[in-house]
Amino acid sequence: xxxxxxxxxxxxxxxxxxxxxxxxxxxxxxxxxxxxxxxxxxxxxxxxxxxxxxxxxxxxxxxxxxxxxxxxxxxxxxxxxxxxxxxxxxxxxxxxxxxxxxxxxxxxxxxxxxxxxxxxxxxxxxxxxxxxxxxxxxxxxxxxxxxxxxxxxxxxxxxxxxxxxxxxxxxxxxxxxxxxxxxxxxxxxxxxxxxxxxxxxxxxxxxxxxxxxxxxxxxxxxxxxxxxxxxxxxxxxxxxxxxxxxxxxxxxxxxxxxxxxxxxxxxxxxxxxxxxxxxxxxxx
Numbered sequence: 001x002x003x004x005x006x007x008x009x010x011x012x013x014x015x016x017x018x019x020x021x022x023x024x025x026x027x028x029x030x031x032x033x034x035x036x037x038x039x040x041x042x043x044x045x046x047x048x049x050x051x052x053x054x055x056x057x058x059x060x061x062x063x064x065x066x067x068x069x070x071x072x073x074x075x076x077x078x079x080x081x082x083x084x085x086x087x088x089x090x091x092x093x094x095x096x097x098x099x100x101x102x103x104x105x106x107x108x109x110x111x112x113x114x115x116x117x118x119x120x121x122x123x124x125x126x127x128x129x130x131x132x133x134x135x136x137x138x139x140x141x142x143x144x145x146x147x148x149x150x151x152x153x154x155x156x157x158x159x160x161x162x163x164x165x166x167x168x169x170x171x172x173x174x175x176x177x178x179x180x181x182x183x184x185x186x187x188x189x190x191x192x193x194x195x196x197x198x199x200x201x202x203x204x205x206x207x208x209x210x211x212x213x214x215x216x217x218x219x220x221x222x223x224x225x226x227x228x229x230x231x232x233x234x235x236x237x238x239x240x241x242x243x244x245x246x247x248x249x250x251x252x253x254x255x256x257x258x259x260x261x262x263x264x265x266x267x268x269x270x271x272x273x274x275x276x277x278x279x280x281x282x283x284x
């Protein structure tokens with residue numbers, strides 16, 4: 001993709017790191033409740049993959065198109081200022097993003113109302129992700145360790161097949177972000193699951209929560225909940241993982257939002273039964 005594309009008084013270009021703060025503010029206004037440190041962590045995943053549309057020099061549209069490797073990318077932050085929707089500014093940012101991602105298999109978590117539009121662009125639904133919200137509290141289970149006790153290469157090896165590809169640049173910042181709580185479970189010296197919880201504008205979001213079995217997922221969830229007593233906690237669960245849905249119900253979490261995971265090439269063959277909470281709607 002060229003650095004920028006202009007048409008009349010409308011310009012699409014790559015975001016600077018400061019531009020991403022604007023997109024995060026828009027996400028907050030949409031009710032997406034971004035994490036307090038999301039901008040730095042997201043930008044590190046692919047500094048070239050964030051696009052902004054400028055009308056007469058003023059930001060009006062955003063979209064992230066993170067290229068994780070040569071085969072996989074993920075779209076997010078698709079926002080147009082409300083008063084300018086339907087004017088074609090969003091589709092121009094979309095086209096620039098798809099040009100940048102090229103022949104990669106591209107994923108997204110879209111709101112259900114936009115599913116038909118994504119299908120028109122060649123995307124196919126794989127499953128739904130359901131956002132659950134509850135209240136933190138309880139005791140931290142025994143037998144867990146912090147992620148700092150796990151070798152990073154081991155974490156990458158565990159994470160990649162559950163996410164769909166390696167994401168070292170993203171994970172380095174994600175697990176070390178300010179205010180985050182992390183936990184991991186080891187069995188016979190090997191990683192059997194891990195979780196991260198980050199502070200958001202309101203409460204905390206748990207993600208990812210990956211685990212080999214229900215008991216491990218339960219321990220990891222309880223560790224996260226215990227670190228946020230009395231605070232809202234949010235978990236985004238693949239609808240096809242019945243054990244994850246049951247975990248959310250056990251902890252009196254309520255369904256508050258739903259997205260559809262879609263891909264433009266072919267759905268990733270992820271072991272969804274080990275995915276008890278996705279990382280983020282924005283970056284997959």
